[in-house]
Amino acid sequence: MPTSPHDRDILRRLAGALRGHAERPVMAERKARLKALNALRPDRPVVLCYPEGSWPELVPPDECRCADPLLRAWELQMRGLVYWAEHIDDDNALEPCFDVRWVVRDDGYGVEVPYTHGANRGSYVWEAPLKNLPADLDRLHFRRPTVDRRETARRLALAGELFGDLLTPRLKGAFGWTCGLTTDAIRLIGLERLMLAMYDEPQALHRLMAFLRDDMMAYLSWFEAEGLCTLNTTNGYVGSGGVAYTDELPAADWKPGDPVRLRDLWGFAESQETVGVSPAMFAEFILPYQAPLLERFGLNCYGCCEPVHTRWEPIRRIPRLRRVSVSPWCDQPLMAELLGRNYVFSRKPNPAHVCASFNEPAIRADLRSTLDVAGDLPLEIILKDTHTVQGQPWRLGRWVRIAREEIDRRP
Numbered sequence: 347m348p349t350s351p352h353d354r355d356i357l358r359r360l361a362g363a364l365r366g367h368a369e370r371p372v373m374a375e376r377k378a379r380l381k382a383l384n385a386l387r388p389d390r391p392v393v394l395c396y397p398e399g400s401w402p403e404l405v406p407p408d409e410c411r412c413a414d415p416l417l418r419a420w421e422l423q424m425r426g427l428v429y430w431a432e433h434i435d436d437d438n439a440l441e442p443c444f445d446v447r448w449v450v451r452d453d454g455y456g457v458e459v460p461y462t463h464g465a466n467r468g469s470y471v472w473e474a475p476l477k478n479l480p481a482d483l484d485r486l487h488f489r490r491p492t493v494d495r496r497e498t499a500r501r502l503a504l505a506g507e508l509f510g511d512l513l514t515p516r517l518k519g520a521f522g523w524t525c526g527l528t529t530d531a532i533r534l535i536g537l538e539r540l541m542l543a544m545y546d547e548p549q550a551l552h553r554l555m556a557f558l559r560d561d562m563m564a565y566l567s568w569f570e571a572e573g574l575c576t577l578n579t580t581n582g583y584v585g586s587g588g589v590a591y592t593d594e595l596p597a598a599d600w601k602p603g604d605p606v607r608l609r610d611l612w613g614f615a616e617s618q619e620t621v622g623v624s625p626a627m628f629a630e631f632i633l634p635y636q637a638p639l640l641e642r643f644g645l646n647c648y649g650c651c652e653p654v655h656t657r658w659e660p661i662r663r664i665p666r667l668r669r670v671s672v673s674p675w676c677d678q679p680l681m682a683e684l685l686g687r688n689y690v691f692s693r694k695p696n697p698a699h700v701c702a703s704f705n706e707p708a709i710r711a712d713l714r715s716t717l718d719v720a721g722d723l724p725l726e727i728i729l730k731d732t733h734t735v736q737g738q739p740w741r742l743g744r745w746v747r748i749a750r751e752e753i754d755r756r757p
Contacts, residue, residue, distance in 0.1 A: 446516065
């Protein structure tokens with residue numbers, strides 16, 4: 347079906363606005379700052395803000411006007427970037443590009459996981475399908491991914507035809523957000539079951555984690571062999587909120603035009619769901635299954651919402667670890683001591699001060715605590731897990747300005 351002039355005009359207006367923002371002189375400064383941070387040589391802390399679950403309050407999907415479903419999704423993507431540039435305006439950078447992802451699908455693990463979702467972006471519950479360990483493990487199979495090259499090429503060509511003179515279409519590959527494995531383990535057996543299995547069925551749990559490791563290893567190998575990896579070394583999202591700019595990737599033996607390999611990319615793992623288990627159990631049941639996956643990447647990030655200070659000893663052995671999440675529940679002084687200048691101190695302030703009610707004194711106190719503790723360490727301060735702003739979108743941009751004020755007031 348040909349693209350309607352109406353849809354074309356909407357996308358071209360948005361693409362033009364994005365091109366204008368990408369060409370602002372400040373973008374070059376931000377790229378240099380983000381690259382310096384990832385090289386552990388920053389001149390000042392980086393401030394980043396991700397609306398995440400609150401996006402529908404900032405850019406309501408029902409305000410999109412494109413009729414074609416794919417173009418409507420592109421419109422929403424562009425509207426979000428324009429809103430970010432005009433109202434949030436943190437230290438991230440825009441490139442004059444438009445990302446089109448490889449169309450990749452898989453058939454799952456061979457069992458259904460039924461979900462029940464609450465209304466209005468509410469919570470969800472699910473029925474874990476594996477009830478009888480270890481017997482039910484035989485029901486699982488590795489995911490069988492497929493790539494739709496024809497549809498991917500169509501989308502890439504369509505983006506070029508519609509607005510390629512304004513934003514360069516950029517093919518991007520993504521094999522998943524994390525190599526953490528525990529999210530999938532919990533979907534299959536449940537959170538409580540995962541924790542109890544460490545006591546009651548340790549060998550069965552080891553088998554499950556080995557299955558998930560081997561499945562992810564096979565999936566990564568397939569992704570690489572199919573030529574679907576694309577460099578994540580510019581303004582892409584890495585870890586649990588960092589930005590990818592670096593001169594250290596791709597690997598030194600890679601040349602433009604060569605296939606991109608996993609060792610040319612950033613990798614990431616976390617295990618937020620196991621926050622309630624002991625460091626010894628994390629070291630036995632979780633990290634040994636993540637580490638072989640992270641071994642394949644050129645630089646690595648670890649952690650999200652979990653307090654990693656209690657499990658740092660095994661984490662620090664992750665190869666080429668560069669970014670470590672310091673969540674609201676971390677011991678910041680201890681993490682500053684442990685990380686030193688060897689890693690990016692990826693601080694996540696408490697989003698409740700912004701999302702539940704906009705508590706400016708608490709926001710400033712939280713930021714000052716981080717700045718006092720981190721000193722001149724390689725520091726990024728990332729507001730995320732912002733699942734609502736109570737219908738007040740101004741809160742996010744105001745938080746960015748407050749964070750910059752607190753950075754500027756330091757001696």
